[in-house]
Amino acid sequence: MTKSRMFRLSLVLGSIFMIIFIIVFWDNGGTTQSYLHTSYTRPVSPQKTEKPPATIRNEETAYMADVDEFLDMFLNSSMTKTNNVNERTAQTLPLGSSRAIVASLEENVRGYDWTSQDNKEPLDEEMQQAARKETLRHFCANSSFSFATKHRTFDDIPNKELDHLIVDDRHGIIYCYVPKVACTNWKRVMIVLSQSLTERGHGIPYRDPLQIPREDVHNSSTHLTFNKFWRRYGKFSRHLMKIKLKKYTKFLFVRDPFVRLISAFRSKFLLENEEFYRSFAVPILKLFSNHTDFPATVSEAFSSGMIPSFNQFIQYLLDSQTEKExxxxxxxxxxxxxxxxxxxxxxxxxxxxxxxxxxxxLLRLLDVDTRLQFPPSYRNRTASSWEEDWFAKIPVAWRQQLYKLYEADFVLFGYPKPENLLED
Incomplete structure (x- = not known):
């Protein structure tokens, strides 16, 4: 009886030791690959090195043997593994290392006319990226520029605020999606790369991003995001997030903040959207219009012309009670x-x-440009040149308050202050 008990105790202690050993090894050494990985606190782009095909394939196999599988086995994770055994044999493309990024000048233009760029002299891509990242680093480190949440650490970020970080473990990519900044098509690209969704009726992963239905693209269950890690890894979740942030390629796309607001208003309030009508249009109209009785459906509201104005939308954003609720x-x-x-x-x-x-x-840097292309974008976008027209009826004092509300986005991502909108 004593021997049996000692054997079970030894087995449990051995399992715990192995878990700690694997995590420590992964954190310190990780897998060997040539991906464009950098630290989550200070990015460094390694030089690309040539390796024989056999070496690359061995590295891919090692990369797929993620710590995810180890923890799933020992912690009995209830969530379906992102990388199962069958996926190990799937055809994957290794990510390439970036070329050296040098310091440069950022393009100093605001807005975009959405016309053909063929006649415009292209900027050096690496210089452009270096400038954008340097601007971000500079203002994040600048003590004279402050905004809410700036000084928290990664551990201070609540789990619910990590839901926009989509993870592709197959290629070592993390994408933070920003609505109204081509996020639908970037989500489609992430689905194709991660093979997280199969074609309806065929059971094979999507290869063409445009074939993925829009409702599936925006279904939260389609993507593995950081906020789901807690359910999967429990107390190991933050540790694994940091590992992936350290080793994976991280990207996002941004947009002129005021133009993004116009685009959001147009798509959510000037098009019939039942969810946004009930959740936002009706409350906005109750607060900032003389109406007391509202149509039951968005179709009836559009028929009667009872929809919020851009002026009322801005009032809603500036109202201190909005964020409190x-x-x-x-x-x-x-x-x-x-x-x-x-x-x-x-x-x-x-x-x-x-x-x-x-x-x-970006697709070239990730070495996936031969596998897929970014879906072509339609030209009927909200143009920066429209800003003056959209804000013409907004009082200057409101515009100035709105700028303060979005100032961090303007500054961090290199968008000039819209002086023409903010001066009397």
Whole structure:
């Protein structure tokens, strides 16, 4: 009886020791690969090295043998593994290392005319990225520039605020999506790369991003995000997040903050959307209009012309009670609150104003450009040149308050202060 008890105790202690050993090894050494991985506190882009095909394949196999599988086995995770045994044999493409990034000058233009860029002299891609990242690092470190949440650590970020960080373990990529900044198509790209969704009726992973239905793209169950780690890994979740932030390639796309607001208003209030009508349009009209009786459906509201104005939408954003009742909706929440750029140093910062060029550059850096292309974007976008028209009826005092509300996004991502809108 004593021997049996001692054997079980030894087995338990041995298992615990192995878990600690694997985690410590993974944190210190990790897997050997040539990916564009950098530290989550200070990015460094290693030089690309040539390796024989056999070495690359061995590294891919080692990479797929993630600590996820080890923890799933010993902790009896109830969540389906992202990388199962069958996926190990799937055809994958290794990520390449970036070329050296040098310091440079950032493009000093605001807005984008959305016309053909063929006649414009292209900026050096590496210089552009270096400038964007340097701007972000500078203002995150600048003690004279402050905003809410700037000084927290990664551990201080509540789990519910990590829901925009999508993880692709197959290729070592983390994408922070920002609504109204081409996030639908970037989510499609992430689905194709991670093979997280299969074609309906065929059972094979999607290969063409545009074939993925929009409702599946925005279904939260489709993506593995950081806020899901707690359910999967429990107390190990933060540790594993830091490992992936240290070793994975991290990117996001941003946009002129005021233009993003206009785009959000147009898509959520000027198009029939039942959810946004009930959750936001009706409350806005109750607060900032003389109406007391509201149509039951969004279709009836549109027929009667009872929809919020842009003026009322801005009032809603500036009202101090709005945030007290619930956080801003993700479509108009500030980027620094969605993606935590002072806690996570991104390897690539794309902009919607240069979407086509930036998307092509990123896919090349990830060495997946031969596998897929970023879906072509429609041209009917909200243009920066429209800002003056949209804000014409907004009092200057309100515009100034609105700028303060979104100032961190303007500054961190290199968008000039819109002086023309803020002066009397």
């Amino acid at each position: 619930k956080p801003f909706n993700e479509h108009w929440r500030q980027v620094y609150r969605l993606c935590h750029p002072c806690q996570i140093e991104y390897d690539f910062i794309g902009k919607l104003e240069t979407l086509n060029e930036d998307a092509a550059q």
